Amino acid sequence: MKHLLLLLSAFLVIGCQKQNTKSVHEKTFVELGGEKQYVEMTGASTELPVLLFLHGGPGWPQTPHLRYFNSDLTKDMIVVSWDQAGCGQSYMRNPNPKKLSVESLISDAHELTQYLKKKFNKKKIVLLGFSYGSVIGLQLAKRYPDDYYAYIGVSQLINFQQSWDSSMQWIKEQAKSRKDTAALKQIKLLEDKDPSVCKTVQECFMNKYLLLVKYDGTIYKKEKADEIAKAESYYDDYKKYDWEKAYNYTSSRLGGKQFNTDLSNITSLSVPVYFMAGKHDWNLPGIVTEKYLNKLRAPQKEFIWFENSGHEPPEEEADKFNKDIIEIVKKVAKKG
Template sequence: MKKLFIIVISLAILVIITIVYLGITPSTEQFKDKEGNVLPNSIATLEEIELGKMKQWISIRGKDKSNPVLLWLHGGPGSAQMSLAHHLDKELEEEFIVVHWDQRRGAGKSNHDGFNEKDMTFEQYKSDAHELVGYLQTYLKKEKIYLLGHSWGTQLGIELVNDYPEDFYAYIGVSQVVDNRRGVELAYDWLIEEIKKNNDQASLTKLEQIGKPPYSHSQYREFAQLVILYGGNLDTQMWRLALIAAGAPEYTFMDYYRLLNGMNRGGGPMHQDGEMLHFNFIEEIPSVKVPTFFLNGKNDYNTPLQLVEEYYNKIEAPQKDLIVFENSAHTPFLKETERFNRNIIQIKDMTLRKN
């Protein structure tokens, strides 16, 4: 009994220490000069605003409020980016007002208890994003903004710039979704070749159990784990991402729970009829009216470079470029952060001169 009591007390102390370390009150670090004074024209705020009749969280950070806005649409759904921003965005915050949004209905701080999963629809996400763009234009007094989407966020992003080109200086698609059915087929062919090359019978058996695409959402999640295992998706280990995220003052102890819960849910509720939603932007959006830039890892088999190259060659835009990261897979902003940020800043310098 005494041993059990000690274990219980030890666990309770560990939980308390964890809560204290991770925090119970969210905040975001202010921009200060060498004397510790807040820079007068900076902005660093964490806000809960209403989008689509639901409270959702955004962070707004920039050293100079006269800089243009860069809105980041994260991947997933569910893979909120705000908890990594303090580690990745320092250079960008010198040149932009960087906005991260924990998307409603299942991501990070916006993953409220009891929300209706039936509201997790593509059209609702797009409507929320459009409403957020309008909010930022009004709140920050900007006629246009820069839009950056990553992975799932590129599905929202390319549709937003297609429908509302007047709102944007440029669109930046990082790991652009092009044709998700063909993308999975390309990844399957690559994966089975890699598995056989490595004589990995366990993975081969697993892949055979999953079967060939097209996939349901649950099948795709199993398939994606094999893609990760063979280096075609994440560019860093999960434990390292967890350590980075743990240092985010914007997140509380409960926010980390919400983040993990949302990541685990993913986009499952959006695919209740079996096969995942299908997008083919080569056919659906063959042209846009804003400068468009694709940034992709060479080793990406979540959104394969082959399809991004196809789309880049076919899409019509006032200005376009494809930037390939030779050492990255699906997350070049994690693997090659310095070069990634430099490219984003160069895109701003090129496009602002023409607006």
């Protein structure tokens, strides 16, 4: 009888634990900045740490990529993918949001952070900014350190002009080594900001980007570029999404301010900082970011290189990326 009671008690405890640690599979629209925006939350248990992923672009959602390449993360954390205003499913629901600026994106992300902390009963969460999302992320980590266990910057943008100069130098070297005279002529026109190739900074950037694509300076291996493109139209809820239209819309609404980015005045952070960069990323060269991190004051900092990646380590080296993120989140959330 005694053994039977003990066995029943054990089943009751296990049953209670299962009830208290439900898995998370939620796709919803959350009001941020007075407008409904798409948020996707996925994790094996409500007890896990929360990772808020800020996508880049601007206007280039990461949600389908996270589903396709990074689902392993959800075993060890609650992954939150947010389609920012003017982007992804937020754009499809509302193609003309009232507010869309760097400051409004920062404000929306701060509001979302508070929502997530309350929803999952967390004192802090982990923040990750990818590409242009890292502009939002770094400023959030600076302004609101008490909200975050750590900040992870992937393909981090610090100073647009420095990245541009480094990128153009690499393109020029590639064109010379390949004796690509047509490209060298175009590079000269870009350097002179000749109106025949670009009338706006946005046009100059896109022309430079096409040269990077030509020399594999964005995504390192063609087969990965094909796989990323496949992921973008793999899921039904993104099949009708016009990626280029949304990107152009968001960029125009930001008024080209993304091309004036300079975060080098952020000289210290109060949270641990991890930067990740692809060795073959010449869109936002990691050498610029690494130089910045060497000078940055933070309680803990680390630079992680991805040897076989360009601009998109989360997709290009998904296994390593997932492993590294899991290790970081476990470490910082445990300390917290």
